[in-house]
Each structure stands twice: as structure tokens, then as C-alpha cells.
Amino acid sequence: MSDQNKPEIDKISGVETTGHEWDGLKELNNPAPRWWLWIFYVTCIWSFGYWVVYPAWPTLSGHTKGTLGWTQFKKLENEQAEITVRQATYADAFKNASFEQIMKDEKLYTFAVAGGKAAFKNNCATCHGSGAQGGKGYPNLNDDDWLWGGKVSDIYQTLQYGIRSGHDEARVSQMPSFGKDGVLKQDEIKGVAEYVIALSEGKATADMAGAKVFAENCAACHGEQGQGGREVGAPKLADAIWLYGGDEKTVYETVYNARAGVMPYWKGKLSDDTLRMLTVYVHSLGGGEAEEQQAAAPAPAPEAVPAATEGEQQQNATEQQPAAAQPAPTGGEQQ
Numbered sequence: 001m002s003d004q005n006k007p008e009i010d011k012i013s014g015v016e017t018t019g020h021e022w023d024g025l026k027e028l029n030n031p032a033p034r035w036w037l038w039i040f041y042v043t044c045i046w047s048f049g050y051w052v053v054y055p056a057w058p059t060l061s062g063h064t065k066g067t068l069g070w071t072q073f074k075k076l077e078n079e080q081a082e083i084t085v086r087q088a089t090y091a092d093a094f095k096n097a098s099f100e101q102i103m104k105d106e107k108l109y110t111f112a113v114a115g116g117k118a119a120f121k122n123n124c125a126t127c128h129g130s131g132a133q134g135g136k137g138y139p140n141l142n143d144d145d146w147l148w149g150g151k152v153s154d155i156y157q158t159l160q161y162g163i164r165s166g167h168d169e170a171r172v173s174q175m176p177s178f179g180k181d182g183v184l185k186q187d188e189i190k191g192v193a194e195y196v197i198a199l200s201e202g203k204a205t206a207d208m209a210g211a212k213v214f215a216e217n218c219a220a221c222h223g224e225q226g227q228g229g230r231e232v233g234a235p236k237l238a239d240a241i242w243l244y245g246g247d248e249k250t251v252y253e254t255v256y257n258a259r260a261g262v263m264p265y266w267k268g269k270l271s272d273d274t275l276r277m278l279t280v281y282v283h284s285l286g287g288g289e290a291e292e293q294q295a296a297a298p299a300p301a302p303e304a305v306p307a308a309t310e311g312e313q314q315q316n317a318t319e320q321q322p323a324a325a326q327p328a329p330t331g332g333e334q335q
């Protein structure tokens, strides 16, 4: 017999080698450890159990079903049933909760915002954009510039009845068509358009030609300073946010023909719960305003101040100043 067929024996350990060699390192042919073998046998036996209990082997008519009758569909069904039960708990709580309660309850609020977001994509995004950013003639709902109001109750009313929607309770108003109906002459419209643009840039002065026209024809709805009038959904003009556009041509057109944007009504088309979710969602977008009672809440604060001594007051004032970001300095000492 030649040496080649005999396994080589490692001199140090006295164990056969497998004949594999890497850079002078030789692999010993040690048997697998006992504990490892046992685990291996146990897993083999275990797998037989699995084949019996769970669906396993393909057959001509499909596959073995397993004695448990387990399927992924059943698992999914059970999980979905659980989710439905959980949702139902929220849906019930939501149905019975007032807006005030929803705004205070973190879970209900999250539930409402999520539901409203989905409903918004389906019903509102076509006009207002998927991020509610708006477009020409369609207001951006993310900012705090509101035509009709940004309180929960305002938004809810807008959603239910719409704006110039034809519903009996819709929000309705109509800016006169100053040019088409011959209320103002062309140069008056030109002047007032210039004045409106100046208002938006903060450059309007009382001696401008359009100032008088504005005071006589526009201030009733848009406010003396162009601050807007929510009772009639008249946009604020003294800012850089435009619904239709702030260039001379567009503003001229707006004043000549007037605009009358239509927001559909949703009462009867969407469930009341969906409308309430949408309301909370729109309110959450960033421009949401507090209800009157809530807005009045900070009022008690000043009462607490007189209790503090003079020294403490000063200290408080300096401490609070950066946090409150008050634009005006509070004390003479700082100047």
C-alpha cells in the first residue's frame, strides 16, 4: 500500500488529518462533538412532528394539511379580527366624544388625524393638493391664513355645508364685479389694484390714488387695513399670501370680474365621523386656532403675578423673556 491512501496523522495531537491544507495549516478530522450530534438528532425527530402537525409536503392535490389545520389565511384572519376589535374600541369612543374631548385625548386625537388624513387623500386632495398645500383658487390649509376661520367649529361648518356650494346652509358671500358691472372705471380699478399690491408689500400710503377707492368700496369686506373679513370670507390683503395671485394683471382681473370659489358641501356625502376626523386633521395641519373659551384660558396668569415680591418679579421677567420671545424689551436697564 502506498503512503498516499493512508490518512496522514498529525504528530502533535495524534489525530488524522482530512488532507486539506492552507498555507501549512492542516485540518484535523476530529469527530463532531457529542452534544452537537444529539441536538442534530433531536431536530431531525422534531421535524417529523412538524410534518405531521403543520402543512408540509406537496401532494398531487395540493399539500398535506397537517393535523392542526393551521393556514396563513387563518392566521391573517385572526390578526385582522384583533385589529378590527381594537379599531372598534376607538371608533366607539370617537363617536361619543365631543371635539373638546378628542383634542384632549392623545389616542383619540391620533386616531382622528390618521383617519382624516386618509379621507383627505380620497376626497379633498384633487382640489387642495395631497399635502393640502392648495393652488390657484384653492386655499392652502397648512397656514394660519383663513378665509372663513381656523377654529375646529369653523372648519367643521365649512366641511359640512361648503362655500357657495348650493347647500341651504353654505357659507355664501359675493364680491361685486366692479368692472363688469360698471361700479368702478378702469383707471379706478387700476389704482385700487396698485393699492392692494402695495398693501400686501406693506407700502400702502393714504395719498395713493387707490386709497380712497379702497376705503369706499372694499374696506367693508376686506377691512380698513386690508386685514380681511372672515364673516364674509374676504381674504386678508395685507400679506404676501394670495389665493388667486398678486401680480397686477391678476389683481385687476379679480377686481374687474370678482371671484367666487366653490367648496363642495360634504354633509350627507361623507359620514359625520369622517367629517369630524377631517376637521381634526385639517385643524392639525398647522394653522388650527383655539376655540374662544380656550383662547381665554391664559387670562388667569396675570392674577398670579402680584403675589410675587418685586425682586422676584424682575427675576421672572428676565428669565421668561427669551422663552416668551417678546419683541419689546421689558426694562429700561437693558438699554
Ligand code: HEC
Residues within 6 Å of the ligand: 120, 123, 124, 125, 126, 127, 128, 137, 138, 139, 141, 145, 146, 147, 148, 149, 150, 155, 158, 159, 163, 233, 260, 261, 262, 263, 264, 266, 278, 282
Ligand atoms: C372641487 C374642489 C374642492 C374639493 C374637492 C374640496 N375643496 Fe375645500 N375648498 C375649495 C375651494 C375653492 C375653497 C375656497 C373657497 C373660497 O374661495 O372661499 C375651499 C375651502 C376650504 C376650506 C376653508 C379654508 C379657509 O381658509 O377658510 C377648508 C377648511 C376646506 N376647503 C377643506 C376641504 C376638505 C377637508 C375637503 C375634502 C373633504 C375639501 N376641502 C374638498 C375647493 C375644494
Ligand code: HEC
Residues within 6 Å of the ligand: 147, 173, 174, 175, 176, 178, 192, 193, 196, 213, 214, 217, 218, 219, 220, 221, 222, 232, 233, 234, 235, 237, 241, 242, 243, 244, 245, 246, 251, 254, 255, 259, 260, 261, 262
Ligand atoms: C362683499 C364683500 C367684498 C367686497 C365689497 C370686496 N371684496 Fe374682494 N373679495 C371678497 C371675497 C369673498 C373674496 C374671495 C373670493 C373667493 O374666495 O373666491 C375676495 C377676493 C379678493 C381678492 C383676491 C385675493 C387673493 O388672495 O387672491 C382681491 C385682490 C380683492 N378681493 C380685492 C378687492 C378690492 C380691491 C375690492 C374693492 C374694489 C374688493 N375686493 C371688494 C369680498 C369682497
